[in-house]
Amino acid sequence: MSIQKKPVIDLGCCIECGVCIDLAPHAFEIKDAGYVDVRPLDRYEDDDDILEAVKNCPRNCISWE
Template sequence: MKTPVVELSSCILCEICVELAPHAFAINDAGFVEVLYLDDYSDEDIHEAIKNCPKDCITWE
């Protein structure tokens, strides 16, 4: 199963991913975007979040 990965050095903390897929992405206590653990990342909201990232810093691994 593919998992989204956030390249933190490119992330501008726009929070679009968190807005579009709050069940998969969150801002952690350190102030960075993190991918939350899910059994399945095939949800359309997750794909939209990745597609709409303005810095293209979320990829599949």
């Protein structure tokens, strides 16, 4: 069984620009409290939209855990 990687958002550097939500709305969301969060999914690393969101984050706040 392989260990699944998951995107993690560094909320300390996130400016809530919405790029990740625009590129992968099925994986990222803005919570009512105003911060970006990762939606629960079965798999993340094989999803091209999520990979694009990680790559295009202007502050490089999204990493893999």
